[in-house]
Structure formats: structure tokens, C-alpha cells
Amino acid sequence: xxxxxxxxxxxxxxxxxxxxxxxxxxxxxxxxxxxxxxxxxxxxxxxxxxxxxxxxxxxxxxxxxxxxxxxxxxxxxxxxxxxxxxxxxxxxxxxxxxxxxxxxxxxxxxxxxxxxxxxxxxxxxxxxxxxxxxxxxxxxxxxxxxxxxxxxxxxxxxxxxxxxxxxxxxxxxxxxxxxxxxxxxxxxxxxxxxxxxxxxxxxxxxxxxxxxxxxxxxxxxxxxxxxxxxxxxxxxxxxxxxxxxxxxxxxxxxxxxxxxxxxxxxxxxxxxxxxxxxxxxxxxxxxxxxxxxxxxxxxxxxxx
Amino acid sequence: xxxxxxxxxxxxxxxxxxxxxxxxxxxxxxxxxxxxxxxxxxxxxxxxxxxxxxxxxxxxxxxxxxxxxxxxxxxxxxxxxxxxxxxxxxxxxxxxxxxxxxxxxxxxxxxxxxxxxxxxxxxxxxxxxxxxxxxxxxxxxxxxxxxxxxxxxxxxxxxxxxxxxxxxxxxxxxxxxxxxxxxxxxxxxxxxxxxxxxxxxxxxxxxxxxxxxxxxxxxxxxxxxxxxxxxxxxxxxxxxxxxxxxxxxxxxxxxxxxxxxxxxxxxxxxxxxxxxxxxxxxxxxxxxxxxxxxxxxxxxxxxx
Amino acid sequence: xxxxxxxxxxxxxxxxxxxxxxxxxxxxxxxxxxxxxxxxxxxxxxxxxxxxxxxxxxxxxxxxxxxxxxxxxxxxxxxxxxxxxxxxxxxxxxxxxxxxxxxxxxxxxxxxxxxxxxxxxxxxxxxxxxxxxxxxxxxxxxxxxxxxxxxxxxxxxxxxxxxxxxxxxxxxxxxxxxxxxxxxxxxxxxxxxxxxxxxxxxxxxxxxxxxxxxxxxxxxxxxxxxxxxxxxxxxxxxxxxxxxxxxxxxxxxxxxxxxxxxxxxxxxxxxxxxxxxxxxxxxxxxxxxxxxxxxxxxxxxxxx
Numbered sequence: 001x002x003x004x005x006x007x008x009x010x011x012x013x014x015x016x017x018x019x020x021x022x023x024x025x026x027x028x029x030x031x032x033x034x035x036x037x038x039x040x041x042x043x044x045x046x047x048x049x050x051x052x053x054x055x056x057x058x059x060x061x062x063x064x065x066x067x068x069x070x071x072x073x074x075x076x077x078x079x080x081x082x083x084x085x086x087x088x089x090x091x092x093x094x095x096x097x098x099x100x101x102x103x104x105x106x107x108x109x110x111x112x113x114x115x116x117x118x119x120x121x122x123x124x125x126x127x128x129x130x131x132x133x134x135x136x137x138x139x140x141x142x143x144x145x146x147x148x149x150x151x152x153x154x155x156x157x158x159x160x161x162x163x164x165x166x167x168x169x170x171x172x173x174x175x176x177x178x179x180x181x182x183x184x185x186x187x188x189x190x191x192x193x194x195x196x197x198x199x200x201x202x203x204x205x206x207x208x209x210x211x212x213x214x215x216x217x218x219x220x221x222x223x224x225x226x227x228x229x230x231x232x233x234x235x236x237x238x239x240x241x242x243x244x245x246x247x248x249x250x251x252x253x254x255x256x257x258x259x260x261x262x263x264x265x266x267x268x269x270x271x272x273x274x275x276x277x278x279x280x281x282x283x284x285x286x287x288x289x290x291x292x293x294x295x296x297x298x299x300x301x302x303x304x
Numbered sequence: 305x306x307x308x309x310x311x312x313x314x315x316x317x318x319x320x321x322x323x324x325x326x327x328x329x330x331x332x333x334x335x336x337x338x339x340x341x342x343x344x345x346x347x348x349x350x351x352x353x354x355x356x357x358x359x360x361x362x363x364x365x366x367x368x369x370x371x372x373x374x375x376x377x378x379x380x381x382x383x384x385x386x387x388x389x390x391x392x393x394x395x396x397x398x399x400x401x402x403x404x405x406x407x408x409x410x411x412x413x414x415x416x417x418x419x420x421x422x423x424x425x426x427x428x429x430x431x432x433x434x435x436x437x438x439x440x441x442x443x444x445x446x447x448x449x450x451x452x453x454x455x456x457x458x459x460x461x462x463x464x465x466x467x468x469x470x471x472x473x474x475x476x477x478x479x480x481x482x483x484x485x486x487x488x489x490x491x492x493x494x495x496x497x498x499x500x501x502x503x504x505x506x507x508x509x510x511x512x513x514x515x516x517x518x519x520x521x522x523x524x525x526x527x528x529x530x531x532x533x534x535x536x537x538x539x540x541x542x543x544x545x546x547x548x549x550x551x552x553x554x555x556x557x558x559x560x561x562x563x564x565x566x567x568x569x570x571x572x573x574x575x576x577x578x579x580x581x582x583x584x585x586x587x588x589x590x591x592x593x594x595x596x597x598x599x600x601x602x603x604x605x606x607x608x
Numbered sequence: 609x610x611x612x613x614x615x616x617x618x619x620x621x622x623x624x625x626x627x628x629x630x631x632x633x634x635x636x637x638x639x640x641x642x643x644x645x646x647x648x649x650x651x652x653x654x655x656x657x658x659x660x661x662x663x664x665x666x667x668x669x670x671x672x673x674x675x676x677x678x679x680x681x682x683x684x685x686x687x688x689x690x691x692x693x694x695x696x697x698x699x700x701x702x703x704x705x706x707x708x709x710x711x712x713x714x715x716x717x718x719x720x721x722x723x724x725x726x727x728x729x730x731x732x733x734x735x736x737x738x739x740x741x742x743x744x745x746x747x748x749x750x751x752x753x754x755x756x757x758x759x760x761x762x763x764x765x766x767x768x769x770x771x772x773x774x775x776x777x778x779x780x781x782x783x784x785x786x787x788x789x790x791x792x793x794x795x796x797x798x799x800x801x802x803x804x805x806x807x808x809x810x811x812x813x814x815x816x817x818x819x820x821x822x823x824x825x826x827x828x829x830x831x832x833x834x835x836x837x838x839x840x841x842x843x844x845x846x847x848x849x850x851x852x853x854x855x856x857x858x859x860x861x862x863x864x865x866x867x868x869x870x871x872x873x874x875x876x877x878x879x880x881x882x883x884x885x886x887x888x889x890x891x892x893x894x895x896x897x898x899x900x901x902x903x904x905x906x907x908x909x910x911x912x
Contacts, residue, residue, distance in 0.1 A: 033342055038641055040669055042662070051386075051394055054346070054372045058398030061344055061370040066669040068662045070679060071374060082659075082870030085877070090659055090869070093892045094666030114880075261394070262386030269389070272418075284397045337646055355690075355698055358650070358676045362702030365648055365674040375678060565698070566690030573693070576722075588701045 002297055003112040003119045007130040007170055015170075019138050021301060022285070022292040029062070032291065035300055036065030042095035043069030044087065045122070046102040051261060051283070052122050052131070056099045059290040068095060085114045092116040097298055100124075118297035126162055131293065132260055133166040135286030139278055140171075140217055142285060143256050147174040151214050155182040156221035156241055156266060158189040163260045164221060165193045172197055179203070180211050184237050187223065208241055212250045218243070220259045220279075222266055244268035251276065258282050306601055307416040307423045311434040311474055319474075323442050325605060326589070326596040333366070336595065339604055340369030346399035347373030348391065349426070350406040355565060355587070356426050356435070360403045363594040372399060389418045396420040401602055404428075422601035430466055435597065436564055437470040439590030443582055444475075444521055446589060447560050451478040455518050459486040460525035460545055460570060462493040467564045468525060469497045476501055483507070484515050488541050491527065512545055516554045522547070524563045524583075526570055548572035555580065562586050610905055611720040611727045615738040615778055623778075627746050629909060630893070630900040637670065640899065643908055644673030650703035651677030652695065653730070654710040659869060659891070660730050660739070664707045667898040676703060693722045700724040705906055708732075726905035734770055739901065740868055741774040743894030747886055748779075748825055750893060751864050756784040759822050763790040764829035764849055764874060766797040771868045772829060773801045780805055787811070788819050792845050795831065816849055820858045826851070828867045828887075830874055852876035859884065866890050 003009070010018065025032050041060040045053050048071060057067045068091075084102060088111035091098060099120045100108050105127035112119040123129040140147060152171060158164050158181055168189070171177050180203045181189055188204065205211055212218070220243055228234035243257065248271055251257075256278035259267055263279070271277050295301045307313070314322065329336050345364040349357050352375060361371045372395075388406060392415035395402060403424045404412050409431035416423040427433040444451060456475060462468050462485055472493070475481050484507045485493055498506065509515055516522070524547055532538035547561065552575055555561075560582035563571055567583070575581050599605045611617070618626065633640050649668040653661050656679060665675045676699075692710060696719035699706060707728045708716050713735035720727040731737040748755060760779060766772050766789055776797070779785050788811045789797055796812065813819055820826070828851055836842035851865065856879055859865075864886035867875055871887070879885050903909045 040666055050374055050391065054374075054395060055398060057372045058344060061372065062398065067372075068665045068669065068675075070658055070662075081872040083877075086870060087658065089888055090891055091662060093888070094663060094670070094895050262390060264385040269387075280393055280397070283394055287398050354678055354695065358678075358699060359702060361676045362648060365676065366702065371676075566694060568689040584697055584701070587698055591702050 004130055005109050005121045006128045007133045007166055018292055019141050022288040025291050026288045032063050034064040036063035039065040040095040041067045042091040042098045043067050044100045045071050046073045048072050049101050055287050056290050084111050088115050129162055132163050133170050134289045136167050137170055138285040138289050139258055139282040148176040150177045150216040152217045153180040153215040154219045155208055157187045157223045158183040159187040161221045168193055182208050216255050218257045220266055222264055242266055245270045308434055309413050309425045310432045311437045311470055322596055323445050326592040329595050330592045336367050338368040340367035343369040344399040345371045346395040346402045347371050348404045349375050350377045352376050353405050359591050360594050388415050392419050433466055436467050437474050438593045440471050441474055442589040442593050443562055443586040452480040454481045454520040456521045457484040457486055457515055457519040458523045459512055461491045461527045462487040463491040465525045472497055486512050520559050522561045524570055526568055546570055549574045612738055613717050613729045614736045615741045626900055627749050630896040633899050634896045640671050642672040644671035647673040648703040649675045650699040650706045651675050652708045653679050654681045656680050657709050663895050664898050692719050696723050737770055740771050741778050742897045744775050745778055746893040746897050747866055747890040755782040758785045758824040760825040761788040761790055761819055761823040762827045763816055765795045765831045766791040767795040769829045776801055790816050824863050826865045828874055830872055850874055853878045
């Protein structure tokens, strides 16, 4: 039995094979409409996340499976002081696979340690959100067919954004790919996430517009108001990192813009129709990645 | 692709055909038990409404479909500032049809504008709740076989009740039907909802008991405490509009009492056994109307 | 049509036959995977309880049925003042069976009085939680094949614990079974729950360790902090009733430890691997009991 607790649980070969499996499902979804018949996903969201939760649940339903769970800790026994480990043992009784979102880092690992069924980390605090990174990698692979030779801009809150840290780690093995890390100095990537990365592959810049023409991928993230004590400072900074139709004129014709979503206003809706606005395709890819992952962890994958 | 955002999206012919389709489903529900197999309803309740939500969700499940969604904004990404439009785009990825309840008027319209799948308005603030009105019309048609020639009393809070305004609009085209609008002057129907209605079809009265003997239909609504600054005034008024077994002696033998539910105490449970107490039948009709609507919007309707 | 509102709704023969039916389902679960196809369970949790709710919902899903409902009163029409009776009438329209958890004692009875479909009490305040007791009896029967001739220790909060009171009532008819009631005097079983029980079958003791060697069954419960005004007193008492690996050395080799769960710290995880730690098996049994109960109340039970 296997879990997916962090993206590095997958070897690069396994990652690639999973992305290809996801593409296969996207190509012929009808072939998978009963693939998980009789199986139950326990969807345990100790903190709310509509997007991720609905994506997992729909993935299971679309494959003929069923779902039980909770969307919020207020509806869960955790209120009575039950440990996540015990919650996991309980749901192991009536389900076949668990997807868990928890505000405390490493909780999914603790649950996996006592679980009789596969556990998928659907986001654990500041730590990891591996199926998001899977979706990010899917989007890049879908568009470029490879991970090497790209210039990847990452913009916004690079200090706290866990998806940013995971994406850098996932792309690091592809030596010909460079990163342009665009943020105010206060929100720069902490050094620990760049350990072992050749400095020649890294550019740090506070400037989105200047770097835009170079990028093959622009990964946008939200700057969270609550990170700032000074509201005027927040406003000044966040304004500089708003991507819109006007700015996109400077970008390459075949680049793509990604975003883990939900966005607030860092990407203007006026560019949603641009073919390079790839964030909704990215979310669609996430859905197929989750289908592929569920099937693989349940041991239901077959040659296609 | 079509949406149902307001009842007037349906022509009178379409409305009638939909009501007849709903009757057909009620007659032979087993014929529809797989009608939506493989389809997913996204049930997006940005504010809670058990009754409407469960009715939609059960309608889908009874036709072999599946449901994802949320029951409350606290479990949704809206907390993170996501626009309803983006939420709709997201769920378009993994579902086939949306039912949305939102506290802000016209939000379903905005969602429909960006949606790739049909959107049903399940209530938007003070604006519309078209499937409730569909159910109201179903109940009347079910009982009388027509909409003309009736005396329809509407009682309670006629100022703020969106179902009241929609019902008046829906019945207005049937020129031989008259309205007796029973409310305290403070809670009278605003003039804008009576525009174009021949004054000879309208009677305004503060008195329920006096008008009861005339009515073919009595549509009761709840007077909400929070509308009043003066609690004694609320108490005096709401007491006058409580319908009970005793008062029902004055009503016609073949009239019906409707209520959009939930009721608080404006209809006494002592009259629930009266054959004219039609409000639970009305709720049952709502369920079949929603089945019919889902099938029609999904393009799954067939001759019966 | 039948309900399950309290355990004594079942005669001893019916109870035994239900437990045997549950064992049959456990033996061949695949035979029941479509047993409830086309049926809908309304899962109405007016207060949260993950464990019970997920167990009921999974039971229905595993038998091919579907589920609608709410996990919390904040998502329900009860906020608008709807009575539980009206909620029950509403859901009778679109479902086939109801499981209800409510903070107010006897609410499920009131709902059953107006219901057109079977109602299962999933816990009503301080009153009853019959499917928990069913699970407790299942565990004992599963291990010992009978209810007589046992020494049953019950430890912790015996004053407020409804599962304790129900278990005593359920075992009382088996005259050869004795009870050792282990609690601080402040939390002793109220006399009314011992009415009619031969005093020779009852031992009262504040001491867990001393009595442990005698027990065939030890039923542990949580001592709730909120019962105490004096925190030091709570801490002193609750510490005395923590069961762990060390203490278990004094227990019989073939006894079992039960707990209604969730536990907080009254059972140390260091004994989870002990074969006498039966609480998770107990929870698994609860799941099969709920499947059996749903089928029986729906009239779908067949010879196996």
C-alpha cells in the first residue's frame, strides 16, 4: 500500500507515468466511468477548501465511486478532541482511500502511519500540497511536452507560498530550466528552498513587467493582506504584481500563465480569454491528475 | 445551452410543458431512475437552505446522478475572496449543471455569463427563486388544471417576500385571475410588482378572516421578526395572520393553502390533516419540478 | 413501518437476529453491494458527530444507496425556526429512511410521529443512542458468543454517559452477568438506571486497577472536563482512569476493552496493538450493525 504525502514520494519516472496516465483519462474519460465502482473516498477537510475538495470528490464520483467526509472541522469529531490518527482509523473502516487537508503540517503523515488504506495529502499547513504541484507539472508538461529548457517566472508571495516551494523542488532536477523569482524582498523565497540549486539558474527581481518577455511559464500567486502590518505597504506592493491584458502584450506568444487559484485580483479577468491564460486548464488538469492518483493508489490502474 | 435565472426565462408555453413533464415524472418515477446516470450536479449554497438544497440534491440522486458542493459559505473558497464567477468556472470543470443559492441578487446571472454548463438560480437575495415559483405554479395547476378564473389570496409579508412577487408576476398573464393581497399596510406589495396589472383584479386588505371565504388559493408567508423595530407591534401583527383549523371553517371546501416553507407559526400544525393543507404536496411537487428542470437543461428530456 | 428510537424497541430476539444479520453482512459484504440501490438515506445531524454520521452514510453507500443531509445545524433550515417535525416531513418527500442526531432528548420520537418513512435515532441529547448500544452488544456477542456469565466493568463518567446507561439496560436481562461500576463517587450511575437490578450483581468501586483482573469486558468512557468546577480535581480523577499497556498486564488474556469513541486520553495509544484492544473492531461492528438496521427497516432483508 502506498500514500502520497509529499511530491517527492514519487520518483521522476513515477511522476511522468502518472501525468501520462492522467492524460489518458482526459482523452477517454468514458472508459473510466466505472473504474472505482464500489469504492469510497473519505474526504477529510479539517479546514475548508472548496476547490481542492470538490476536485477530489468529483474525481471519485466521475469514476463511479462514492464519497463521505466533512468540509470543515466544525462538523467533525475533532471538536471533541479526537486525534487525526483516530479519525483516520475510524474512516479506514468504511472507506478505501483518504484525502486529507489539515492546518497543521505533517498531520497526513501521522495519519498514514496508522492507516490501513492509502492517504493523500490534500494540503497540510505551510508544508505541502502535492496534488497541486502535480497539477502544476501537468500543465507545464501538457503545454511544452517537457520540463527542461524553460524559463519559469514565479511571482508574488514567494516566502509563504507552499505551492511555490514545491514547484521549485519539482522542477529543480531539470538542470536546463531557470527560475526568475519575482517578489518584493520581504517576500523572497527562503534560502532553504533553493539549497543545491545552481545560482546560475536563479534570477531574483522585484519587477514583473521587465521580466515578462523572457518567460515560458509565469506562475502567479496571491499576496495575502494578512502578511503586512502596514496596509499602505500591502496596497503598494500588491498593485505592482497585478497581471492584466495590457501587461501581457510584452509576453511571448506561446508562454503560459499559471495560478494555483483561487485568485483575488492578482490576475485581471480581462485576460481570461487570452489563450495563454492557462489557469483554468491547469485546474482541469488537476482533476484528471486526481483521478489518475486515486486509481493508482487503489491499485486499479490498467494499461490503456 | 440554457440557464434558469428567472421564471420569465420560460415562455408560458415552456412553463406549461415543464409542469407537464414534472407530472409525467411523478406518475412514473421508476422510468427516470437512471436518466442522469454519469452526470454531476454542483450544488453551491453560499447561504444555507436545507429544504431547497436537499430537494435539488435528491432530485439528481433519484435520477441516478451525483452531487458535489457546499452547504454554507464557511466551507467555501469564497472565504479566500474568490469571485462567484471563478467558483462557477471551477465547478464547470467537474460537473454538468449548477444550482446556486447566493445572498446577493443577480449573482447567478453573473455566474451564468462565464459558465460552460447550465446554471439554475436556487434563490438570489431579494431577487428571485424561480424553482419555488415553479413549484407554486405546479401546485395550482395540479389542483385546478388551469391558472385562470381563480381568486388568489396572498397573506403575510408582501413587501419583502420574493416568492410573493414572483408568484404575482407568474399569474399576471392570466387575466381572469384576481388577487387579494392581505397584509398590514407596512408590509404591502411595493407598487413596482403590480405595474401593468389591471386594478380591478386587485383587492388590498389587512384582514385574513374576512377574505378567507372567497379564496381558491391562499398563499401564506412568514412575517419576519427582524422587519420590526417594535416587538409588541410584530407580535400584534403576526398573531392576526396565523391560520388554524378554526379559521379554516370559513374557507371553501375545494380551496388550497400553500406556503413556501419553512413555516414558523403562521400555519398551525392543527390543520396539517386538512385536505386543503397543500403545502407538503407543494414541496413534493417542487421536487418533481426540479427533476424535470435538471433533465430539460441537460438536454436529456425525452417524449414520455 | 418501524422506527428505531430506543434499543428497547427491539425485543431480545429481534436484537439477536439483527446482530446475526450484521455478522452475515460482514461475512459476505459483496452480496449486499446493491442491496439498497435506488434508496436514499436522509442523514440529519442537528449537532455534529463525524463518527456516527460517516458510519451511517458509508453503510448506505456500501449497499448501493445514496445519501442527502446536513452535518450541522448551521447548514439547516432549523436556523429559520423550522420544527424538526416539519424537517422530517420535508425529507420524507425525497428519501426512504432518516437517521437523526439531535441535542434535545426525544426529538427523534416527535419526528417519527409525523414521518412517512422509518426514523433511526442517531443520538438524542442525554437520552439514547441505540445504534451505539447495538454496536456494544455486537462486540460482546462477537467475542463471547453470548451475554450471560460475564463480568462487565464500566469505567469513567457513569453519571452522564448515555451509552453507559443503555448498555446496563441492554445487559440487565442476562441474570448471570455482573457489573463492576468503576467511577469516582461524584460520577456514579444514578440509581434510576439500576432499578430492578439485583444488588448482588453490582459492585461499586473507585478503583480501576484493583478490579481489572476480574473483568471479561471493560467499557471505558471519557470523563469530561466540563463536568468539573475544580480543574485540579478533574485532573486528579481523570488521571486515575487512564488505561495503558502497563495496567493491561493485570487483565485477563481473553478479555476485551471497549470504548464508544472518540477517546481523548483515557486509553493510551500504546495499547492499540494489544489484541484485547477491541474498540476499533467495535466501531467496525457498528458499521455492519447500521447496514443491517437500514436494510431491516427498509424491509429489504432477505434470508442469507
